[in-house]
Amino acid sequence: MNWKNHDSYIELYPPKEFDFEQCLDFLARDAQEMLHKIKDGYLIKLLKIDEEMILCKIEAEHKVIKVEFLSGKPSYEGREEIAKYIWEWFDLDQNLEEFYSIASEDKILSPLVKRYYGLRIVGMPDLFESLVWAIIGQQINLNFAYTLKKRFVQDFGENIVFENETYWVFPSYDKIAQIEVEELRNHQFTTRKAEYIIGIAKAMTTNEISKEALLNQYDFEKIKQSLMALRGVGAWSADYVLMKCFHDNSSYPVGDVGLQNAFKSNLGLDRKPTAEEMYEYAKAWKGWEAYATFYLWRSLSDKTT
DNA sequence: ATCCAGGAACTGT
DNA sequence: ACAGTTCATGGA
Numbered sequence A: 001m002n003w004k005n006h007d008s009y010i011e012l013y014p015p016k017e018f019d020f021e022q023c024l025d026f027l028a029r030d031a032q033e034m035l036h037k038i039k040d041g042y043l044i045k046l047l048k049i050d051e052e053m054i055l056c057k058i059e060a061e062h063k064v065i066k067v068e069f070l071s072g073k074p075s076y077e078g079r080e081e082i083a084k085y086i087w088e089w090f091d092l093d094q095n096l097e098e099f100y101s102i103a104s105e106d107k108i109l110s111p112l113v114k115r116y117y118g119l120r121i122v123g124m125p126d127l128f129e130s131l132v133w134a135i136i137g138q139q140i141n142l143n144f145a146y147t148l149k150k151r152f153v154q155d156f157g158e159n160i161v162f163e164n165e166t167y168w169v170f171p172s173y174d175k176i177a178q179i180e181v182e183e184l185r186n187h188q189f190t191t192r193k194a195e196y197i198i199g200i201a202k203a204m205t206t207n208e209i210s211k212e213a214l215l216n217q218y219d220f221e222k223i224k225q226s227l228m229a230l231r232g233v234g235a236w237s238a239d240y241v242l243m244k245c246f247h248d249n250s251s252y253p254v255g256d257v258g259l260q261n262a263f264k265s266n267l268g269l270d271r272k273p274t275a276e277e278m279y280e281y282a283k284a285w286k287g288w289e290a291y292a293t294f295y296l297w298r299s300l301s302d303k304t305t
Numbered sequence B: 001a002t003c004c005a006g007g008a009a010c011t012g013t
Numbered sequence C: 001a002c003a004g005t006t007c008a009t010g011g012a
Helices: A020-027 A076-089 A097-103 A110-115 A127-136 A142-156 A181-185 A191-205 A211-215 A220-228 A235-244 A257-267 A275-285 A289-300
Strands: A003-005 A009-012 A043-049 A052-061 A064-071 A159-162 A165-168
Touching: A003 A076, A009 A076, A020 A052, A043 A076, A043 A165, A052 A076, A052 A159, A064 A076, A064 A159, A097 A110, A097 A275, A097 A289, A110 A289, A127 A142, A127 A191, A127 A235, A181 A191, A211 A220, A220 A235, A235 A289, A257 A275, A257 A289, A275 A289
Parallel strands: none
Antiparallel strands: A003 A009, A009 A064, A043 A052, A052 A064, A159 A165
C-alpha cells in the first residue's frame, strides 16, 4: 500500500491503469445503496474504525486519492486502517497491465476494456458483508436483492447524521448473531436465507471463521472449501466472496445467471452459454477470469448497449 | 398466468 | 455421484 498521512487528510497513490471515475460509475449503479453516497465527483463513505464512526470524503485529483474526514478524528492507526480499506475496496494491489494486454486481443473483452478502462474490481473488504450480500442475492432479481439489503442495513446497522443526511455502516455480525429468524422473515427474507445469515453471524462471533484465519490458508481453493462448509454458501457464493473479498483473480462463477446473460448479449447469442462454453471462452483469460467477469457484469448495467 | 431471477439444501435413487 | 424438488418473492 502506498499512502501518506497529512494533518487534515490522507492521500493514496494508486498504480497505473486506475480510473476513479470508472469506479464511481460502478458504485452509482444502484439507487438504493445505503453504504455510500456519490456526490459531484466524489464519494462519501462511513467507516467504523476502532469503535469510532468516521465519515470519509473520497476524491481523486491528478491520479491521487484524497480522503478527508468530515466527521470523527481518526488516530494515525485509524488513518492507516482507512487507507487499507480504500486500497482494498478499489483493488489497488493489482497490476492490470497483463490483463489489458490479454483483453485487448480478445474478441469478447476488447470493447469492454476500452469502455471501462481503469475500472477495478470494486470489492467488499468486509467478509461478513460480502457473505451476506452473496446470500441475499441468491436466486432473486437484483432489484429485490437491493431492497432486502436496504432493509437489513436500516434495521440493524448503525448510522450517523451529517448535514441532514444519514450515513450507514453495515450491521455487525455481533448484532445479527443475536436476532431471530422471524425478524428477517418480517422483512421478506426467506426462512432459509434468514437461517443462513444468522448462522454465519454466529460462526463469526465464535471465531469459527474469520477473514484473517482464511487469509492464512494462502490457497484460494482451501478458502473456497472453508467457505462452502458454511450452511448457505455454495460454489457460486464462495466464488463471489473470493472475488470481492479475497481478491482472487481466478474466481469465475460460471453458474452465475448475470454472467451468462452478459455473454449472451455481448456475443449476440440466442441462448445462454453452457458452462463448458464459458470455460472455453475463459481459456484465453487464464489468471484474470475475475476481471473478465467483473467487466462483463459491468456491461450489464449499461442500458446503452 | 407463467417463467425466471447475479442458488443452495434437501431428498431419493 | 447425480437428478429432481423445495424454498418464497418480485418483476417481466
